[in-house]
Amino acid sequence: MESEALKEFVLLRVPEAEISQGAQYVQAVVPSEKAHTLLSELKSNPQTSFDYLFCLTGVDWPQHMEVVYHLKSTSLNHMVVIKAKINTRENPETDTVCDIWRTAEFHEREVFDLFGITFRNHPDLRRLLLTDDWVGYPLRKDYVDNVNMIAY
Amino acid sequence: MKALYDFSYLTNAIHQWLSSFLSPNGVMITEMILVGLAFMLFFAVLGLVLVYAERKVSAFFQQRLGPMRVGKWGTAQTIADVIKLLMKEPIINKEADRFLFNLAPYIIMMAAFMAMAALPFARGLQALDFDIGILYVAAVSSLGVIGILLAGWSSNNKYSLIGAMRAGAQIISYELSVALSLLTIVVLTGSLQLSVIVESQADGWWLFKGHIPAMIAFLIFLIASTAETNRGPFDLAEAESELTAGFHTEYSGLKFAFFFLAEFANMFIVSAIGATVFLGGWMPLHIGNWEGFNAIMDYIPPIFWFFGKVSFMIFLMMWFRWTFPRLRIDQLLTLEWKYLLPINLVNILVMAFIGLVGWHF
C-alpha cells in the first residue's frame, strides 16, 4: 500500500492520530487506548497485513511516554511506525500486543523493565534484564543511580 | 626360538628360585605380592601412557601439536598432571551421600583391576587363566557401571543423576552386544578360556578365518565396546555440552582422576579382549603358505604383537571420539536394540551354521 493510502487507512480508524510529515516511514501517533485495536486491525486486514513486528520500544518524553511499534508486511513489503502515546509518566499503562505478534512478549518485558510501562494482559510481565529487586527504571530520563552511572 | 619368547620360563624360574628358600605358603604369598605390585605399576604406567596418547592423537586430528612443554615432546605432561591432581583439594558437596560418594571410585577401579587380571599379554604372561575367561571378563567389567551409578546418585546433583541414569541404560544395553559378538567366535573355538582362544589362532586370526560373520561380529564389538566404555561418540554419561561433566561433575582432585584412569583402563581392557578374540592376541600375523614371511613374523616377540594390536584398537577408538558428534540417548538405545541386537542374533546363527558345516578354515 502506498504511503498516502496507509495514512488514510490509519486516519479512518483513529481520526485523532497525528501523522508526522517528512519522516522516513509513515508514522502515526495514536492514543494508547486505541493502539491495540488499530494494531490488530493492521495485522489482520489483508490490505495491510503487517505480520512482522521488527522493533518495539519505549520512549520517555518530558510530559508523556510512548511505545513505538515498527511494523512490516512480509507479503506486501510496506512499513509503518505506530506510536502509542501514554499521557502520563506516573504508572503508565497500555495494552499488550503479545496476542498479535509473539515477539512482543520479550520486547514488552524489556520495555517494562527499563521504562516501567505496564502492559495489560501480558502473560508474564517480569523484569527481564535487571534483577527482580531492582529499584527504578534506568532508561527514564530522570533515573539517577549514583553507584553505577557516571554523571556527565 | 619360540622358547625365548615364552614367559612361562621366566615365571617358572622365579617360582623355583623362591621355592628354594621359602615354604610353599611363603612362596604363594610372595608371588601374590609380586603380581600385585606388577599390576599396580602396569596400571599406573598404562594411565600415563594412554592419557598422553589421547592428547597427542587428538592433537593430530585437530592439526595442532598437543602437549609440548613438559619434557621432550611433552612426554612428562601427564606426570605433571598427576602431581597437580594429587595436590588438588578434594571437595565433597554438603548435600552428597558421603559414604557412597567416596565408595564409587573404589568400585570403578576394582572392576577395572579385576578385569585386567585375566588378560593374556603373551605366552605364559597371564595372571589368571580361567576356563571361563570371557564370561569372567564380561561379568567383572560390567561391575563398573555400579560405580558410575553410585557416583551420579550420591552427588545429589541433577546433572550427575541424569548422567548416571544415561550411563546405566547405555552400559547394560551394550553389554549384550559385547557378549554376543564375542560368543560368535566362541562358537568356533569351543572354549571360553582366553589362552585357548589365542592358541586356536596360531594358523590365522578368527577375523579372517571366520568369514563375513566374524567381520560383522568384529564391527559390532567395536561399536558396542566403545559404547560400553563410555567413550565418544557414546559419551552421553559425561556429555560436557549438555550435562557439564555428567556423573563426575562433583568430583575433584584425585577421585576425579580415578574415574579418568578407569575409563582409560577399560578402554585398554576391551581393546585387549577384542585383540585376543578377533585378532589373534599375541599370535603373529601368518599368511597362508608364505614360509619366509611367517618366519620373519615369528621373530617379533608376542608381547609386541599383543600391544601392537591393542594400540591399533585404542587408536581406532580415539579416532571415533575425535571425529564423530555425540549420539542422543534415544538414538543410542535404538542403535543397540533395533539394529545391533537383531543383527547379532542372526549373525550367531550364521556362524553356528558355518561351524556346523565346517566352512571356516
Next chain:
Amino acid sequence: MGSEALVIFFICALIMVGAGILVSNLLAPKSKNLQKEEPYECGIPTQGTAWIQFRVGYYLFAIIFLIFDVETVFIFPWAVGMKQAGLAAFIEIVIFFLVLGLGLLYAWKKKALTWE
C-alpha cells in the same frame, strides 16, 4: 595360580585408590567455604534435591536387559558345546532364538524400545 588369587587384585585396587586418596589428603590444601560445598548447578543455588522420582524410560531398558542377559547366559554353554553337539545343538538354538526374537519383537511392538 588359582582363582583364589583374584583376591589379590581386589586388594590391589583398594590399596591403589586408598593410598592415592591418602597421599592426596596429606598434600592437598583444605579450606572451608560454604559456597564451595554447594552442589554445582551452573552457579545458581539448586532448587530442591536431585533425589526424586525419575523417568521410567531408563528402567524399562534395564528390565528388558535383565531378560536378555539371563538368556545370554544360556548361550554361553551352548556356544562352548556347539561344535561337539552338532546338528541337534544348532536346531535347538534356532528354536531358542526364535523364541528370543519373538520376545524382542513383542517389546518392539509394545514400543518398549522406543524412547518416549
Next chain:
Amino acid sequence: MDEVIAQALESQEYFINMGPQHPSTHGVLRLVLSLDGEIIRKVEPHIGYIHRSIEKMCEHDSYQQIVHLTDRMDYLSCHINNEAVCLAVEMGLQVEVPERVKVIRTIIGELTRLSSHQLWWGVMGMDLGAITTFLYGFRDREMITDIFEETCGARLTMNYNVPGGLMFDIHPNFQKRTKEFVTHFRKKLPEYDDLLSNNVIFRERTIGIGKLSKEDAISYGVTGPTGRASGFSCDVRKHHPYSAYDKVQFNEILRTEGDCFARYQCRIAEMWESLSIIEQLIDNIPEGPFKAPTKAVIKLPKGEWYQKVETARGEFGVYIISEGQKSPYRLKFRSPGFSNLSALDHMARGAKIADLVAIMSTIDLVIPDIDR
C-alpha cells in the same frame, strides 16, 4: 486404574539451571529448564547477566563514540553493527559516502560474516560432541582476523567505521590477502561438509529437530539464517540494500524445513554466497577518498531514523531519535539475538536436553547482543 499407574510412573517435574556457567550456552545465558526425565517441558531464558545498558550510555555519548559501543554487542559481527550506526547517522546528516567506502564496507562486512559463521560452525560441532570441528573453524578464521589486524589494527572489535566513511584507508596488502583467503577457503569449505554435514550421526541429531514454521518465525521476529531456514525471506541485503549490496549478484538462501539441519545448511550456503560477493568486489574497489567530510562534533537534526542491516545473526536495527543535540535523545538497538531467543521455548518444548543444545547452537546466540 491405568491412569493411576501412569501417574505413579510419571517422574516428578524438576528444574535445572542451564547456565550461567555452562559450556553450551555460549556465554552467560541462563536457561531454567523444567524437565520430565530427559524431555523438556519448558525453557525459560533468564538474561541480563552482562547487561550494560548500552542504550542509556548512548544517550550521553557523541555519535562517534556510539559506533564503538556497538562492537561490544554482537562482537562477532562488530563491523556490521558499526556500519548500521554509521548508516543511520549518515542518513540523518544526509551525507553521501564515497563509492570506495561503500565497497570496502561491504567486503569487510562479508569477511566478518564469514568469520562469524566459521566460529559458529566450529562451536556447533563442539556442542554436538565433535570437538575437532572447533579447531578446523578457527584455522580458517585465523586468516580473516589476520587481514583485519593488518587493516584495522584490531582482530575482533575492529571499530573501523566512522560516520561518513572509514577510520583510515585499507592496508596495501588487503586485496592480495583477501584474494588468498578466498581461494584458500573455497578449497577448505568442502572439508566442512566432509567432517560434519555428511556425518550420519550429525544428520540424525539435526534433521527434524527444533522445527519452526514460517508463520511462527515471522511472529517471533526470527531473522537471519534462523528465519530464512523456515522460509521467511528476511535478508535485509536483498530487501533494503545498503552500501554496495545493490551492485552485487547473490542469492538469498531460503529453506522451508525450519529444522536444525536447514539452519545449518543455510549458514553453510551463506558462506559460499559471501565468498562470491567478496570475489565480485575485491578487484573493483573504486579509487577515491575513504571518508566524506563531516564535522568533528556531529549534531543530527531533529527527527528520527531507523536503519536496518543484516548481521551474521539476522536483522540488526538502529533507531535514533534526535532532538538536535550532539547525543541522541533515544537510541534503540534492535538486536537479532533478542528476538531469536524468544522463539527458543517454542522450538525446544518436547525435545530432549541434547536437542536443546543443538537448537541453541543453530540459533547462534551471542549473549552480549541479547543483553546489550
